[in-house]
Amino acid sequence: MIEACVEASGDFEDDTPWLKKFADGTFEEEIVLNILKNEAKAGKSDVTKLKKLPPAAECLTWLILSHHKLPDLNKDDRRAYEDEKRETFYEMMKSLKSSWGYENDDPDFVEKRQECFRFSHGILWNEGNIWKKHLKKWTGRLLQDYDTLKRIMKDPDYDPAFREILLNARLALVLGDHYFSSLDGDAKQDDGKWSARDLWANTFSFRNKKRKSEKNQFLEEHMTGVSDQALRVAHQLPRFAEEMEKTYDVKALKKRSPGKFSWQDKAAETIRNFRKDRGEDQVSFVVNIASTGCGKTFANAKIMRALSPGGDSLRYILALGLRTLTLQTGDEYRERIKLSKDDLAVLIGSKAVLELHEGDKELEEKRSAMEDEDGEDISLAEGLAYEDSLNDEQRAFMNIFFKPARGIDADKNSAFLYKPVLVATIDHMMGATETIRGGRFILPMLRLMSSDLVIDEIDDFTQKDLTAISRLVHLAGMYGRNVVLSSATIPPDLAEGMYRAYIAGVKCRNSFFISKKRVSVVLCDEFRTEMKFMNTDDDSDYSAFHQSFIEKRVAKLTRQITKRSGYIADCEDEDTEDAKSDKMQSYFESIRKQVVRLSKENFVVDEKTGKKVSIGVVRMANIDPCVKVSLYLLQNTDWDKDDITPRIMTYHSRQILLLRHEQEKYLDSVLKRKTLYGEPVDIKDPVLRKHIDQATTDYVVFIIVATPVEEVGRDHDLDWSVIEPSSYRSIIQLAGRVLRHRIMSENIEKENIAVMRWNLRGLNGKAPAFIYPGYESGKNKLESHDLKGILKEDVLKRIDSIPRIRKEDPLTWRTNLIDLEQKAMEDFNDKESSGAKAVNGWIREYWWMTALPQRLNRFREKTYPDVRLTALFEDNKIKFSEYIDREFVSVGRKRSIEAFPKFKEGIEKNLWLKRDYKEALKRYVNDSDFRQEEEILFEKSEKYGEIIIPDNLEKEWFYSDQFGLFSKTSV
Incomplete structure (x- = not known):
């Protein structure tokens, strides 16, 4: 027309x-x-x-x-x-x-x-x-x-x-x-x-x-x-x-931080003084790279306050990668910073997870379909904690934008848009730039328009995810918001790539408005804070500033005590030509032997019995091998010869929501071990206590066989770990759980981390091997997958963040695992790239007018799309179903899910935590509910029985309360 x-x-x-x-x-x-x-x-x-x-x-x-x-x-x-x-x-x-x-x-x-x-x-x-x-x-x-x-x-x-x-x-x-x-x-x-x-x-x-x-x-x-x-x-x-709600005079943030956390106040003071001396007409790009355990989360709140106009208010979004971490952080903000319901909203996208976390048995899930003209759900109210309704003035303003009769309900989404501090999984913000069809970009875009942005654990994401996140950072710059990247292991190219996206956005903003904003960069860790204005037309200005800061940080880190030390563990018969199954059993036995070695050298002494007790993790890259290793360790009969009583637990994401929640709640409790390193311990947890008291050996070893779910967001303190490698970053992340809380004054005496010489993909001759997860790709391939050839063992003698935060020049990424990861970040930050797939295609070119950037670098893209099943408890057994067209439909016609056979006699005693879905459901039954038990359990399973699997219809599955869902080919 x-x-x-x-x-x-x-x-x-x-x-x-x-x-x-x-x-x-x-x-x-x-x-x-x-x-x-x-x-x-x-x-x-x-x-x-x-x-x-x-x-x-x-x-x-x-x-x-x-x-x-x-x-x-x-x-x-x-x-x-x-x-x-x-x-x-x-x-x-x-x-x-x-x-x-x-x-x-x-x-x-x-x-x-x-x-x-x-x-x-x-x-x-x-x-x-x-x-x-x-x-x-x-x-x-x-x-x-x-x-x-x-x-x-x-x-x-x-x-x-x-x-x-x-x-x-x-x-x-x-x-x-x-x-x-x-x-x-x-x-x-x-x-x-x-x-x-x-x-x-x-x-x-x-x-x-x-x-x-x-x-x-x-x-x-x-x-x-x-x-x-x-x-x-x-x-x-x-x-x-400009006029959305802020919170002022947060007393907890005004108080001085004690002891080793005093750096938080120094960072805030540096920022406040810089803004006072240089003027408020600035926006800031902040990189908080303080070490694990130094209080980055609390520091970020103080930094946000210092960056606000006048230095005494808060309005920002804290975006995190995991639901559990989001809830934990929300609790910390509520309990430690003392933010009230008027000041804080926590959004995770699942009412069931929220209810379990809150322990509120009275809350009932309400299914509400809020649709736009295309029938698309554009509400973000699902799984919103600490929500509150609007006052009359706020409702009048909101109703200029949203009609409550249909679509986005102002009251339901008031917390997301109005609350000064929003703690949310980053997925809820990504819609601002990722939405291709419909109106799901509206709410996150409006929120970002009025809020600063903190992205926690930014380097947990893949290269594709980072490209997608750079689009969000660009939009924050376009709206003139401050941005904070927070993680102990941020590579230089990741920081610079996000900075380039940010300043490109700020340039759009400055051209649009009469008032201009200068860009200041803040780099901080537990040792120092540095801040300066940037020449936004010269990328090298940021690069030089960042590199200078990192060199000072490295000098400080190398003088700290050593808490984590590792070695490369040989795999038995790794060169054998035997059948694949025999090679895998040999690999599992090699893992078991590392468990024996590490647990006998890294333990605590139980005050009551004098027994040597250790808790460690065997980290596997994927779920099916995780289950295989668990079964192998459970069934092995050589533990007695080693004078060890093993107790084993399988931990991965493909588990029924309720059982995973109870498992994580238990682990979070039992693995907070803030004691003096080397001192005897009074172990009170009843589950641990029972196993220790019943053991007839000198060593009692509690083994978590886990996937990468253990690496990020879990505030656990372990004695040791055995790692199937997939990246050096994963080694650093898991090492961060070893001796995480223990109070130490000197270097450890024994190595406490074993990294297997091969991962299973490499052992089986697959290339690329350091992938799913990992940084190897068809473009960036290693010449060898033997860790002894691609990783200098000296690096493991002291495991810390230095190899991640400092980039070698030149990179030898074909023969070095650490450099491979730096190469992946270098590709993300490619200053010469062009086209819809590149960061430059979004920030310099006009691909933002189309959906191609989102299609080519989709956030959280998976090989197979997820399918959400529900484990309904009916007729005293589990029936897996999909929720389709407002009713549950059995999965039997599409996929085969069978109950895993019962354990052989004597094996079950080796389980650390015996889980039972029916008994777990009973714990959430209200005593005042007098209906038939079967009816109540079915209703609870509808709510708490979610389990997510990949939509790979070729697979046949086993299910076990102990192991979750796993492929039949695993056993």
Whole structure:
């Protein structure tokens, strides 16, 4: 339609002629209709791509195309654009065709395509109608500002403000459309107000008892209503940025931190003094790289307060990677920082997990489907802790944006948008830049518009995830928000890549607003804090500052005591040509022998019995080998020969929600061991106590056989660990759980970490081997997978973060595991890359106008999509089901899940923690509920029985309360 209007004006270079015809009321409808008819008769190739249009027409075309769905391509076609540059808006628009998600290939529809171009009612241009008045008014306004638009879009040197203008316009349009579509239209009470009463914009589905769609709004009514509402939204957006709630005078953050935590106050004081001396007209990019156990979480709250205007308020988002870590942090904020329900919201996306964490047996899960016009859930209220309703003033403001009758309910989402401090899994914020279709970007975008951003454990994410997260960091910069990256093991290229994304966003912001913001960088650890303004046009300015800071940090770290020391453990018969199963059994025996060695050298003495007790982890890269190792250790009969009583527990993510919750709650309790290293311990935990008292050997060894779930977010203190390697980062992360809490004054005497010489993939000759998880790829391959050839054993003598935070030059990544990981981060920070797949494609080019960056680097992308099953407890057994179309459907027809056979006699005694799903469900039954037990347990299992598996239909599964779900091929 827009193309036809421009063509009718006869000028494809300048918008003035076609805009003037609308503004003057001289629009020639018949000419446009004839153009459309000719288009309908033309061949498909002539009408499937956009014509070159003048600036305003191009912008309007993109807004219309993208407001429901960003331009997108199928998997095969998008590959052609991975490295293709699109450096201008015009270049990008020229690439778009109807095949970018806007054509219906159904043969029946193709034949009817011409009907879409027949306008028997005209183009809503009847004299005096409301739509015509709107067009005259707003095309006139656009003409007044047309010279400004042309200047901003001048080719080839675009003003960065253009991006912010277009994104804010799209946000206002989507909000306006969403709001007005939720209202009851004039269709039922047609009073002649609208001139074209046979053209409909939308329907309401299932509004009547017959579940039949009803016509709701006239087309003319809808377009004018959306226009008016979008304008209201646009006028109010600055309030989201500047006037949302903050919390002041947080007493816990004013208090001085004691002892080794005093660095937190020094960091805050450095920032506050810098802003006082240099002015408040700045935004800050912060890298907090303090060591594990130094209180980064609390420090980040003090840093956020120091960065706020005046240095005494809080409004920020703390984004974390794991639900459990999010809940733990929420508890810390509530209990230690003393943030109240008025100040704090915690969002994890699961009411069941929240209920289990809170231990509230009275809460009942409410399933509410909140849908936008495309039937998409755009509410974020699910799994929201500490929520509170709005006051009257807040509700009035929210209802400018959201209509409670349908869609986003203001009260339900008030905590997400209003609470000064939001602690959330990062997934809830990623929608701001990852949403391809529908309105799920609205809430996170509005929240980020008004809040600073802290990303915790930033280096826990894969290279693809980091590319996706850089888009969020860029948006934070575009909104002029402060950003903090927090982790003890941030590689230099990761920090620099995020910084480059951030300053690109700030440049957009500074071009858009009259007031400019300078960019300051803060680097801090437990030893020092440094802060300076950056030359945002020179990447090397940041690089030099970061490198100087890291060299000082390394010098300090090397003088600390050694708490973790490791070695490379040989694998028995690693060169054998025996069958794969024999090689694996030999590998498992090698692991067992390392357990024996480490547990006899690293233990605590039980005060009561004098027995030597140790708790350690065998870390396997994947779930199925984790179960295999567990079974091997359980069934092995050589423990007595070694004078060891083993007690074994399997820990991974593919477990029923309730059982995993109880397991993690137990481990979190029993592994907080803040005692003096080397001193006898009074062990009181009843489970440990029973095993120790019953043991007939001198050594009692508690073994957690775990996947990488143990590496991040678990505040556990272990005596030792055995590691199947997948990356050096994973070695550092797991090492961080060894002697995590113990109070030490000198170096350890014995090695406490064994890293297996091979991982299972490498042992079986697979390449790449350091993958799933790991940093090896088809592009970046190691020449060997023998750890003794790709890792200098001296590095393990003292395991700390230095190899991660300092980058060697040059990198020898084909022969060095540590350098391989630095190479992956270097690729992420590639300053010369281009195309939809690269970070530069988002921050420097115009791929942000499409869905391709999100498709090519999708956040948390998996080989197979997840399937959420529910372990229903019925007829005294577990029945796995999927929740489809509001009912539970048995998985039996799609997948085979069988109960794992009972243990052989005598093996069960080796279990550390015996788990029972039925008994766990009973613990959540309210004593006042007098219904039949079977009915109650079924209801509880509906709520707490979630278990997630990959959608790989070729697999057959076993289930066990002790081992979770695992492939039949594992045993």
